[in-house]
Amino acid sequence: MSKSAIALILAFAVANPKSLPFSWTVRFYYHLIRHTMPFVPAFLRPAPAPTPFTTRTMATFCEPLECDFNGHKSNSTYFTDLDIARSDLMIWVFQKFLIKSLKTKGWSRGMPYIPVASVQTAFKRQIDPLQSYRVKSRIIGWDDKWILVLSKFVVGKGETEKVAAVSLTKYVIKVGRKTVKPQDALDDCGLWTEQVDKQARSDFALAERLLEMDKLDEMDV
Template sequence: MSHYNSFLRIPGLALRQKLRPLPRIGVLDADVLRLRVWPQDVDFNFHLNNARYLSFMDYGRTRLMAATGLLLPAIREHWTPLVGSISITYRRSLGFWAPFTLSTRILCWDDKWIYMEQVFNGRDGLAAIAWVKGLFRDEQGNVPPQRAIDRIAPGTLSPPMWEPLTQWNEVTKEKLASGK
């Protein structure tokens, strides 16, 4: 069951986009999924397992691509979506059978990365929040984010980069450069 998103849900979403596309949203709008914690999603404490958060996030980002209209061009152009980094903070548990929402939105982009925010909310409020930086890659290398955005919203420029995202990048670069 752990591969449900990878082998059923995501390919099913791509097929659906061909037959009956999701309603379109703007490139900077949030896509909200309504989900539930199922038996295969829980750990020994009977709450949503930390790995399943990441799996739901994968699906949320793919669905955002579909809702913004980016999924089909990415498939046609053979762009591979890749995650470079994720920072997630857990606030509250999502227990067995609990309903929750996952909101995914693009915050901004630079010359290499697209920055996204993904928020899990349960009945008691914020359960987890994550920041993700990702990119597309094709046979020639990284696809400039502006090129991808122009496929769905020509001329749309990135909102200003949040200072914490800039700091996150700097800390990551320093750590990678040190090799430790």
């Protein structure tokens, strides 16, 4: 293979890292491993979430292969970014619950996992090719079964920050086929209090009302 061909392949990979084969799998398991696996050195493991409502931010950019015929980020590619950003958030917040469930239940009695039940997204403005943006996500509330995660795609910083898209994702916590109440899982993580629970249930109801009015972008993230 010629040097020019190698250079083109490398340039393609650098410009489109999220579109390479197995990229999604590598990115997802990177977060799972660094948050939960005991062999990961302490200095590489993020500090535990201080509250259930703490924001996690993923910085990235719009790859050329993510663009549609209109010349900006394709709607479908937002959900790939959401997968990674939300997974990082949920594994981080529920780190202690996931580790405890594996130790006490074991793989044979059902693996703990947190699947997506639904996601609704509103697109506010376009993201251009090679434009940098961030995905900011946090848990905004829960009830006896569901957890709501608010995610915003933002461009710019500080006073120039603008929302490009906003998503509301509904999660449920499972151990095998058993559904686990959010408050029980958070209690295992040392993050549940009556005051926290009261705020979460109030914000859960507020988010559902705002969703009906298409005003989710007014909630803080």
